[in-house]
């Protein structure tokens with residue numbers, strides 16, 4: 332069982348502090364979604380874990396060791412950082428073969444990972460003829476080549492079509508079920524919600540959250556009810572009198588903030604307003620994430636103390 336451990340990690344590029352003293356552990360057996368606005372420091376953190384950059388201070392280790400000190404790195408960690416990285420004039424299969432040979436991996440793995448990523452029929456084509464989605468698949472194939480216990484993917488859904496997005500979701504879930512440590516950055520919130528068990532959220536280089544997905548949703552989103560009745564205007568007045576915030580949406584339904592369906596149903600019954608539709612709205616990761624990063628933006632925008 333191998334974890335990724337990030338401890339008091341800081342990276343400065345000149346006067347830019349890309350990563351600012353973050354500490355978290357990515358545990359095996361689950362998919363950890365790595366979220367944050369553009370420039371939050373996700374790619375920098377991944378590069379530091381992979382030894383592609385040196386921390387200004389702090390450490391990033393895999394199973395207690397730095398990437399540089401791993402004896403067989405591709406058997407320990409598979410990573411997809413930049414799908415454009417492969418030699419464009421090679422075929423997909425030759426690219427993977429070269430990687431396998433230079434890292435002492437069994438050549439038989441090449442056909443296995445081509446199959447696993449749906450690239451078998453394109454294996455003999457040059458990479459320059461691949462679509463962005465195919466390059467993503469090839470990058471994932473390379474990450475899986477050494478059958479590693481730790482997998483780190485930066486925006487793997489980039490360029491994938493809907494079928495590819497379902498495929499990657501299932502792949503990530505399976506890798507976690509097999510007990511691997513899976514860290515996946517994404518800017519697609521609802522997509523992340525469909526595969527992640529756990530979330531690490533960065534904002535301006537700092538750690539904003541390190542929490543199970545469910546707890547994150549519960550903590551950062553509020554309950555909301557959508558209701559349609561035979562007398563919407565009257566219902567809205569009654570809701571407002573009771574202190575609720577209720578607004579019409581574009582479909583003409585009422586959205587009631589900080590409310591539960593059972594309370595709104597009871598209120599409508601007391602008022603004698605027939606209800607046609609009534610439902611609790613489930614919190615979306617996007618809602619929760621925006622609530623969290625909005626707080627961060629306010630905090631970050633506050634004037635610094637003398």
Ligand SMILES: Nc1ncnc2c1ncn2[C@@H]1O[C@H](COP(=O)(O)OP(=O)(O)OP(=O)(O)O)[C@@H](O)[C@H]1O
Nearest residue numbers: 344347348349367368369370371372373374375376
């Ligand atoms: N090599 C570099 N030189 C200078 N600044 C850099 C370098 N790499 C990253 N940065 C800066 O560090 C900050 C964090 O960037 P990073 O790419 O890690 O963010 P990110 O969360 O991955 O964002 P995105 O989702 O846009 O990829 C940004 O302000 C970026 O401009």
